[in-house]
Amino acid sequence: MAAFVTLATNDSYARGAMVLGKSLRNHNTSKKLVALIGPQVSEPSKSVLERIFDEVKVVDVLDSGDTAHLAMMKRPDLGVTFTKLHCWTLTDYSKCVFMDADTLVLSNIDELFDREELSAAPDPGWPDCFNSGVFVFCPSMETHGKLIQYCTEHGSFDGGDQGVLNGFFDNWATADISKHLPFIYNLSSISIYTYLPAFKQYGGHAKVVHFLGKTKPWSYKFDPRSQQITGSVHDADTHSTFLVDWWILYSSAVVPMMQQQYGDQPFHSGCE
């Protein structure tokens, strides 16, 4: 069995996970959809996730009492990282594709399951590192244990999961070209600006866009009537068609489900 896996430790990232899940469904994936969530995710959000995903699993490394729990005691700074690494314990699945909750799928990408562990796309900025927003992996308790051990011993050079995973899978840059996913499977939204001619040349084939960095799609507001991004944001960003794509999917498909779950409780959708 094969699955797309994402992670949301709070209600903000949960919105991202919902949009990601919807985008995978809209492009008719034949794979299972799994969401790992933290204990802070609210009940209404959890219910919506359960409608979109095949499996929603609450992960609380603090509760777990296993090696991840112990590691977490030593390195509380790596909390979300340990939670992300938990995806290796999903041994009901033989192969998975992890996707950050801030990614959006633009076409069917089931062909990613032809790739081996660990396949990922290069990170712009330091392209000998892979970006850990989209990666192919094989769940295994053994690998999970090794990862937690690596993480505890070496920490993360960037304080997050990307540093840990690049430290652990450290021959990615030099060993096997088939483990280099094309950049269009994890197109950083910032690359639009850093090398515009390349984006114009190749960006039309984008399959996954990744809103990496501090400002996430859910940090903005949106006017569904004019279909425009609003709020105090950088002008350049708001022209991004990817950001508008995210908001159109969110406002049309996710917000109605959220409103149903919240019922009479107030719910701030971000739509104006």
Place this chain on the structure above:
Amino acid sequence: MAAFVTLATNDSYARGAMVLGKSLRNHNTSKKLVALIGPQVSEPSKSVLERIFDEVKVVDVLDSGDTAHLAMMKRPDLGVTFTKLHCWTLTDYSKCVFMDADTLVLSNIDELFDREELSAAPDPGWPDCFNSGVFVFCPSMETHGKLIQYCTEHGSFDGGDQGVLNGFFDNWATADISKHLPFIYNLSSISIYTYLPAFKQYGGHAKVVHFLGKTKPWSYKFDPRSQQITGSVHDADTHSTFLVDWWILYSSAVVPMMQQQYGDQPFHSGCE
């Protein structure tokens, strides 16, 4: 025979070429050094280049009367690009490493000659493109002809040589990992800022730094006494130790040679 090849179409880039040549010599390369220069490079600059390089070759595509000349008539916008592609005509050498005039070598890199055409490092910004500031190639009139033809027919998606070369060698991202030079052989100075933790982790192994972008080392000024970059520049840049390295080499090894060549003529070194 094997050679490092660079290009300077004017006196500004010629300064870069001198520093690059000196840095290769200082790290005891056993390879030949070749500089292609444009007809606008002044006599004193040419003389200094001749002292540092084994061969200094004036390239004037407008003069040449061959396919490059004809192509140039059609696409005058690609002037410097056609001049750069001229490196493929250096058939006295069986293998070469092209290096932009805005690169600086930090250790011996003769091992690059173990690689095949076309080997290059990924471009940050769009990492499925290689950066054309450092690449391994094999001179061949046949390849040169094909490149010029490609260039004339398809142009360059970014208006420069990088767009042409990535269009021509279009399977670089997917075909052969050995043609991916480690990023430390073409470390973009901007990557220091885009992903600082990775730079701190891996930057210590840098072998070649590339000052790509609009502001070149020679755009700044330098105070040799305090060994500090001066002038109206972004503060962040001036703290770059690589930029200081460039200026120390330029002011100590290149400026004295320039002064000798200029004699009584005024010469603006950029040193204060």
